[in-house]
Amino acid sequence: TSPDTPVPADAAAPFSFEIYPPRTAAGLPALYETIRVLADAGPRFISVTFGAGGSTTDRSLAVLTHILRETAVPPVAHLTCVGSTYADATAVIREFLDAGITRFLALRGDPPAGTAEEDIYLGDLESAAQLVQLIDRVQAECSPYREQEIPGVPGAARVQPASRVEIAVAAFPNGHPRSRHRFEDIDALLAKQAAGATSAITQLFFHADEYLAFVERARAAGVRIPIVPGIMPITSPARLRRVLELTGDPRPDDLGEALETATEAAAQRAVGIAHAADLARAVLDGGAPGIHLYAFNNHETVLAVLRAAGLIEQETLA
Numbered sequence: 027t028s029p030d031t032p033v034p035a036d037a038a039a040p041f042s043f044e045i046y047p048p049r050t051a052a053g054l055p056a057l058y059e060t061i062r063v064l065a066d067a068g069p070r071f072i073s074v075t076f077g078a079g080g081s082t083t084d085r086s087l088a089v090l091t092h093i094l095r096e097t098a099v100p101p102v103a104h105l106t107c108v109g110s111t112y113a114d115a116t117a118v119i120r121e122f123l124d125a126g127i128t129r130f131l132a133l134r135g136d137p138p139a140g141t142a143e144e145d146i147y148l149g150d151l152e153s154a155a156q157l158v159q160l161i162d163r164v165q166a167e168c169s170p171y172r173e174q175e176i177p178g179v180p181g182a183a184r185v186q187p188a189s190r191v192e193i194a195v196a197a198f199p200n201g202h203p204r205s206r207h208r209f210e211d212i213d214a215l216l217a218k219q220a221a222g223a224t225s226a227i228t229q230l231f232f233h234a235d236e237y238l239a240f241v242e243r244a245r246a247a248g249v250r251i252p253i254v255p256g257i258m259p260i261t262s263p264a265r266l267r268r269v270l271e272l273t274g275d276p277r278p279d280d281l282g283e284a285l286e287t288a289t290e291a292a293a294q295r296a297v298g299i300a301h302a303a304d305l306a307r308a309v310l311d312g313g314a315p316g317i318h319l320y321a322f323n324n325h326e327t328v329l330a331v332l333r334a335a336g337l338i339e340q341e342t343l344a
């Protein structure tokens with residue numbers, strides 16, 4: 027085993043990774059090497075982000091088909107609908123289905139940074155829930171049908187798609203930055219479930235009780251789909267600042283101070299890894315159905331988190 031090769035501690039180890047397509051095709055070979063190492067760790071899936079407005083469609087699809095052909099790990103395609111016509115969104119879904127992609131993360135997506143929503147065309151689909159419905163409808167049209175008996179009605183049969191795609195959606199334990207009230211995010215999640223979503227992945231959060239309390243509120247409101255916590259190793263004060271701009275969360279003082287006290291980059295990285303590993307253990311111990319790690323196209327940090335959390339074996343020293 028090379029020092030880079032992770033050994034899964036358990037074949038069903040409950041983790042997945044998220045990566046993004048490189049800015050240009052020249053970045054693909056380095057990403058494919060990262061994917062090889064991530065895949066060896068045995069994740070449930072690797073998801074690939076999608077630029078809102080379709081800016082990364084070709085590169086996202088290239089990375090997804092690479093994962094499909096070259097690894098045993100199922101790829102999950104993020105898709106956004108902001109700024110898309112109904113026809114364009116349908117065409118992209120068809121293209122991905124034709125390439126063999128059967129798992130999606132359906133998102134609304136944000137308008138380009140610095141653009142006010144009222145100043146641009148937001149598209150025909152108003153929410154992630156509508157994109158869930160569209161993916162479901164397009165796949166049903168593409169899928170071969172089979173006849174199924176109707177229980178209790180002898181001789182009668184109905185046609186059903188032979189397979190269904192899996193559609194995950196986003197959830198926001200600390201609220202979406204544009205939410206108008208604290209129940210809006212639960213209502214949005216209920217709407218996504220009603221539209222056919224099969225699981226949810228959360229925006230990052232900093233403390234386990236934020237996730238656990240959100241799950242409790244969601245369950246009380248009738249959300250039944252699995253809610254997988256998204257965990258981002260925050261390995262520098264600069265990354266923490268960028269993340270807070272994105273999520274609109276207040277600064278977590280414990281993590282912020284620990285990152286600032288550790289002045290060397292290596293020590294800051296160790297703080298971020300330990301924080302993410304503690305978070306992973308706490309949410310799993312609290313009943314989370316797995317963890318989804320934001321990998322930033324770098325395998326070393328997320329694998330260090332998994333080792334520190336005891337989810338993969340320690341490195342074998344060759």
Ligand code: FAD
Pocket residue numbers: 074075076077078104105106131132133134135136143152153154155196197202204205206210211212214227228229230256
């Ligand atoms: P929705 O579910 O439709 O909305 C989410 C919440 O925000 C709801 O509470 C809703 O009511 C509220 N809301 C939405 N819009 C408004 C508004 N205009 N005014 C008031 N409230 C509003 N983005 C990408 O571009 N590409 C990606 O690949 C990507 N991957 C992501 C993966 C994960 C796991 C997560 C958590 C987010 C990801 N995002 C990505 C970001 C996402 O597109 C944004 O957070 C977006 O603002 C909301 O998308 P949604 O699908 O949750 O939308």
